[in-house]
Amino acid sequence: MTARISLCIVGYGYWGPKLVRNFLGLKECRNIVVCDSMETRRFQAVADFPSVQVTADFASVLANPAIAAVVIATPVTTHFPLAKAALLAGKHVLVEKPLATTAEHAEELVALAARQGLSLMVDHTFVYHSVVARIKTLLDESHLGKLRYIDSTRINLGLFQHDVNVIWDLAVHDVSIVHHLVPERPVSVQAIGASHVANGLENIGFLVLRYASGLIVHSNCSWISPVKIRHMLFGGDKRMILYNDLDTEEPIKIYDSGFEARSDDERSQLLFDYRVGDIHSPKIVIAEALQSMARDFVRSIHAQRPAISNGAFGLEIVKVLAAAERSIRSNGTEIRLA
Template structure:
């Protein structure tokens, strides 16, 4: 089978990773790159001499079979609609759109034109997240009580989006993917310290109908670089630490038990301290897995793991969280 001709729109700090990955893909071929910035275009021309480089999206669309959109967030919905209109499957970087309305318009257009649209929820392609999901969905952790995520570091400070929209799509998409449900209520607190009205730090809480509580701490103004998710279940607890080079997942056989004969007496609760198990996680680069999957979806060979509907669900949470932020943290029902 011939390699699928891929195009990348936006070859900036993150987009260049898509460019590099697409160029090295077995199932796909980097056919064209579009960027409105002349310096960026020159860089791509120098590094990838055989690739068509343009400032014109329509020019790119005429030369490729599927498109990765890695331009700034404000352009996502418009560019995705343009791709769908041209009949080209597209993978839209996070955040999928900047409003639920725009996200729904993209999802609807994809369904109407039968063009696959993917949400760039990279972490659902992380092998440790896949394993974590199997643990959650397979019941090994028991009933899930709560989970929390930490996504903090120093920089990159953005002016066009706050920490919620910049980092939040990762943790929100992971929470929804792990739990297989969307929250019914969210609340978010945040503060803008470095720039006016761009929150550098956001504390987001999500409540799910199943009773699960999820909390996410997001900041680009923090001394530590942390990428961590902790899931606490009735039987076991798991920590996914993406800053660990090898031992990314730790499964703690720990919990609190109440022997049936003691019923409701708090003093009868007993702490169980069992083994810590570190599973071997395959060494797969999530971005390469995401793009390979995108090629298969574009060919109709498999359904999207993170489709436009998932993009809409995550944007809905972020939009509700923004409303909560604006009111100083008041809960918002979804």
């Protein structure tokens, strides 16, 4: 029988309670400690989950040999120092997205985890979503034909973040989903954005990823939209998929629509056959993505194998986001990726 582990969730703000609930639901977890510097949050954690222990002392968590893993759900700028301290203390680490705010810091964490022989994982929750899993199957089976583009709209009113811009907060989901679904990696990043608040952090942004195959990915993200939209459109030359994350009944629609040229000569003359066919919405049983993510983290520890959204995966996401930020600072200059 696999030994049950004890872990500490650091940070009991918006995401912390969701993490506690999902880890408590795993039979592989024994004890959960919540660490937060705010007394009101510690009281709330006990009120919400009477079985948890609470502390304000992160150092005591690191010094406790009974705690095998640390889950970090704190402001983005604290991810690197907290994760580094936990890894140095011999703890397995799960970090909320993104892994760090710079590629250099993310690389340091990945290298440190490898040297220590510890699991390092990033909570890119959408990677574990049932709908994303179905889309991956369709793409892997070439159901769409050649994938030509992915166009995402991820907009809403708020919440403004204090430490990162909208690219790091919202476009990160699109980048992680695409990285999970598409085997190749982008060759360049281009982004523009604008800030309408005093701290100068962009609250609206547009991101473009280009690939050697010709695939192009576009992400439109905003904190200043009067409506909430979560759409991703996957365009193939045979079929197309619309993924609406807000539609719980029919989250994906497969359009039997496409385009093709009958000959190279006709292609050069822009003469194409356009096909508009049926729309199919497959039945998908939706499992809670956050619990699937939590289970993958625990099992990566027990099996000593990388999780799906492991540290190396998280590092790739940070590299893209950091390049996007450089592009914004350079008025939309295209940034090449190594």
